Amino acid sequence: MARYLIRRLMLAGVTLLLVTIIVFTLLRVVVPLVYADAADIIAGEYGRQDPALIAKLKEEYGLSASLPRQYFKFLNELAHGDLGRSLFNGRPVAGEIKDRLPVSIELGLVGLLSGLAFSVPMGIWAALRQDKWPDYILRTLAILLNAVPGFWLAILIITFGSVWFNWAPPLKFAYIQEDPIAHIKILLLPALLIGLTPSAGLVRLMRTQMLEVQRQDYIRTAHAKGLTGGQVVSRHAIRNALIPIVTVVGLTVPSLAAGTAIFESIFTLPGMGQYLVSAVGNLDYPVIQSTNVIFAVLIIASNLAVDLSYPLIDPRIRY
Amino acid sequence: MESKHRPRSIGLNRRGLLRVTAVGAGGAAFLAACGGSGDKKDAVKDTRPLEQKQEEVKSFISTRPDTAAQAVPGGIMQGLTTADVTNLDPLSSPSFTAAASAGAWTYSRLFNYKPGFRDKVPQGDVQGDLVERFEQPEPTRLILKLRQNAVWDERAPTNKRPVDAEDVIFSWKKFETSNINRTDVANKANPTAPIESIDLIDKNTISVKTAYPYAPLLGMLAFNRYLVIMPRESDGGFDPRNETRGSGAWQLANYQRSVKFEYRRNPNWFGQPKPFADGFDYPIIPEYASGLAQFRAKRVWAMAVRAEDQIQTKRDLPELTVLQEDYLRSLHQLKFGFQPGSPFLDERVRKAVSMLLDRDQWIDTFGNVSKFQADGWPIQSRWHSHISSGEERYWTDPKGTGLGEGAQNFKYNPAEAKKLLAAAGQSGLSTDFTYITTGQYGSQWSNFAEVAKGMIEANGDFKLRQNNPDYQTEYLPKYWYIPSGAGDFKGINFGAYTTFFEVDGYLNAYYHSKSNIQQVGFGTQGDPRVDNLIETQRKELDAAKRTTIIKDLEKYLATKMYTVPWPGQTAGFTLYWPWISNRGTHRSYFAETAPQEVLQTWWFDKSKYTG
Numbered sequence: 001m002a003r004y005l006i007r008r009l010m011l012a013g014v015t016l017l018l019v020t021i022i023v024f025t026l027l028r029v030v031v032p033l034v035y036a037d038a039a040d041i042i043a044g045e046y047g048r049q050d051p052a053l054i055a056k057l058k059e060e061y062g063l064s065a066s067l068p069r070q071y072f073k074f075l076n077e078l079a080h081g082d083l084g085r086s087l088f089n090g091r092p093v094a095g096e097i098k099d100r101l102p103v104s105i106e107l108g109l110v111g112l113l114s115g116l117a118f119s120v121p122m123g124i125w126a127a128l129r130q131d132k133w134p135d136y137i138l139r140t141l142a143i144l145l146n147a148v149p150g151f152w153l154a155i156l157i158i159t160f161g162s163v164w165f166n167w168a169p170p171l172k173f174a175y176i177q178e179d180p181i182a183h184i185k186i187l188l189l190p191a192l193l194i195g196l197t198p199s200a201g202l203v204r205l206m207r208t209q210m211l212e213v214q215r216q217d218y219i220r221t222a223h224a225k226g227l228t229g230g231q232v233v234s235r236h237a238i239r240n241a242l243i244p245i246v247t248v249v250g251l252t253v254p255s256l257a258a259g260t261a262i263f264e265s266i267f268t269l270p271g272m273g274q275y276l277v278s279a280v281g282n283l284d285y286p287v288i289q290s291t292n293v294i295f296a297v298l299i300i301a302s303n304l305a306v307d308l309s310y311p312l313i314d315p316r317i318r319y
Numbered sequence: 320m321e322s323k324h325r326p327r328s329i330g331l332n333r334r335g336l337l338r339v340t341a342v343g344a345g346g347a348a349f350l351a352a353c354g355g356s357g358d359k360k361d362a363v364k365d366t367r368p369l370e371q372k373q374e375e376v377k378s379f380i381s382t383r384p385d386t387a388a389q390a391v392p393g394g395i396m397q398g399l400t401t402a403d404v405t406n407l408d409p410l411s412s413p414s415f416t417a418a419a420s421a422g423a424w425t426y427s428r429l430f431n432y433k434p435g436f437r438d439k440v441p442q443g444d445v446q447g448d449l450v451e452r453f454e455q456p457e458p459t460r461l462i463l464k465l466r467q468n469a470v471w472d473e474r475a476p477t478n479k480r481p482v483d484a485e486d487v488i489f490s491w492k493k494f495e496t497s498n499i500n501r502t503d504v505a506n507k508a509n510p511t512a513p514i515e516s517i518d519l520i521d522k523n524t525i526s527v528k529t530a531y532p533y534a535p536l537l538g539m540l541a542f543n544r545y546l547v548i549m550p551r552e553s554d555g556g557f558d559p560r561n562e563t564r565g566s567g568a569w570q571l572a573n574y575q576r577s578v579k580f581e582y583r584r585n586p587n588w589f590g591q592p593k594p595f596a597d598g599f600d601y602p603i604i605p606e607y608a609s610g611l612a613q614f615r616a617k618r619v620w621a622m623a624v625r626a627e628d629q630i631q632t633k634r635d636l637p638e639l640t641v642l643q644e645d646y647l648r649s650l651h652q653l654k655f656g657f658q659p660g661s662p663f664l665d666e667r668v669r670k671a672v673s674m675l676l677d678r679d680q681w682i683d684t685f686g687n688v689s690k691f692q693a694d695g696w697p698i699q700s701r702w703h704s705h706i707s708s709g710e711e712r713y714w715t716d717p718k719g720t721g722l723g724e725g726a727q728n729f730k731y732n733p734a735e736a737k738k739l740l741a742a743a744g745q746s747g748l749s750t751d752f753t754y755i756t757t758g759q760y761g762s763q764w765s766n767f768a769e770v771a772k773g774m775i776e777a778n779g780d781f782k783l784r785q786n787n788p789d790y791q792t793e794y795l796p797k798y799w800y801i802p803s804g805a806g807d808f809k810g811i812n813f814g815a816y817t818t819f820f821e822v823d824g825y826l827n828a829y830y831h832s833k834s835n836i837q838q839v840g841f842g843t844q845g846d847p848r849v850d851n852l853i854e855t856q857r858k859e860l861d862a863a864k865r866t867t868i869i870k871d872l873e874k875y876l877a878t879k880m881y882t883v884p885w886p887g888q889t890a891g892f893t894l895y896w897p898w899i900s901n902r903g904t905h906r907s908y909f910a911e912t913a914p915q916e917v918l919q920t921w922w923f924d925k926s927k928y929t930g
Binding site: 035036040041042088089090091096099155158159161162163166167168169170171172173265266267268269270274275278282 | 403405406407413558560561575576577578579600602603604605606608609611612613615616617618619635636789791792
């Protein structure tokens, strides 16, 4: 296990390095080729595209050095924990991320957990009631949820909530350490909505896996040795059905991270998504590069956690 | 007008409960997709006589009462804003947003605009802000004496230091070297701009030297997008991109990027005992539906409810107060490309475009005029000439006789347009129609452009190719700023307007051949008569004579149609909760400059608060 962990951590390092190269290349080579670079954007605001102004801006923002040199500078600073400063307002990126990352992680995590809390029992229930009305209802609901984008549902809830009940979600964000109740009130609805869309797929997957497992010989054996239906499901069926679920959950993390941006905008939450979106609009290189690295770390960590959880779910799996 | 039927709480009311039960999620989705709810059916069924509706409307339209004498200090006003700023430095940010937001709230200027009071519409007259008194010893020189009770923010590094003339000089130098609008103002940056220098006379006195007698000089010095006065400490003592240390009525107590602005009253402001309110909170809510929901739930006390939602919102929430706003002074334009060989070099083609715009239909569509009228709301509308219909001093109504022969070019007349195009040999003209679709000019911009395009094409004489360039890298340099002055693009550009402090700024930027930004361009030579009229009016210090010159120019532009002005506008309505007291009593010349001219007079009337 320790060797596996070390190997994975080394691989994670390589993956991160590749991420920095890909992000830097896309942002600093491909985007300027097909669109513009940050200096063009700022010069455009000034209404000019003259080379002298662009050169001056590049000098001012540290963009005039060769690209490899800029890349290694970025890497060196990253290695020293310095994520740089926004080109547009000079704020340290690390400071912004420190404030915003916990909000996004919490939002994504609560969304994921609420999605799991809904989808796993519902998937099991649908499988146990195969081709009966709970199964039909849950399958229909799952398809409906899959078809409805979460942000659209959020806007519907807010619109009709306000028109019919003069209700709106809380407006003022409070950090958990400041006011836990207010914090829960503001985060709960967006988190639940974030979890809703992936939960639809998970209900269907859990149902399929349970149906599959229930046809296995060891389940028949468990029944034959006199275990009750509940005991068979809880001791033998669920654990074996969970492995694909855990894998899919690991794969869901990136989309959750990306999907929080629109919810942060709708519910005015100070998270990473909004920060990244506004930075992309301005081609604010340090912010985009650093937030991508942070997201990559999160995704690598979540995948590692998923892999490490397999032996806990199924003891036959060993590293 | 207090209704017994108003839902009093956030909890379920009977009607709401019935609806939830009856409709369900699918029905809700359908209703949303159809853009309506049952309430709108109720609106259609309102068969009361118009007079009765008008009487009812009169009861809730604000009469702009002055309640300052009853003002109780305190309370945090709750507003919203839809957009963030790039950074907070009003003098060096490449975007106007810094000057239009935090800059306008926290930094003083030399002058500011005198608000209108109750029925009096503001005309752009100025009053001293940091300036206590001034004299004009000669037409090209102003001597300004600064007030001595103005101090900077008590927070470090300014530490409540008195504002002095060196701060003004510091700000001017920063402005003339780095401000995006310096070419409008600083002669050093643009030889046609008026201000040559601002110099120190003594600790509290400065002189302003102009290159020529410039009629609207005081208005220029009052504009928040030009010379705001920043402390010398902003050069290294603090980071003005992320913090403010002003001397204005408000302090920026908390700013969280893409989340919120929180302004608090400046306890050391020279205008004590104002501001009455302790502060204003502005969460950033870009999504309209979210903002409207927060407004309805009373968490936001005022917002720009869209015209099409106002009647229903008022009906749902009868205790809301309605204020009839002034006409806006902005004026968007349809601009033409004037490359060699362009069909728009022929004025008959330009006139035809103008005649194909059904201005009343346009105003009705976007101003919701018919529905307001049917419900008894006193909606008013105006057509724009080449001067915005919000410019009360200078605008001439194209429907009247004041524009002379040029007035006919504003009338919807497809038959005449067809004749003009045929005479110009341009029937069936195929060309570009350019506009942006990426939201920089608001979510409705594409709708405006598409309706204009549809109107121009409806007669069958134009075939317009839609062209939607990238805003920053293509639209701004090629279609917005036109350094060559040649209108160096093809076809029609459905262009937006930037904010100018006074009609001179607009006329010069758009129509003078030597203006180096934003002009529509009509050939590299320009029109000598237009240039002459613009130059004459800006140097004419007699207000009446200047008005006559501007009106002459307006008439001439109507005959030439170098641009086609936006069709027109309504004097729309604003909805707000009644506990914002004194709102509308003082009328701002600019919405942007209102924070230090008008908002300090608003107060929170707790006795009316039901939130």
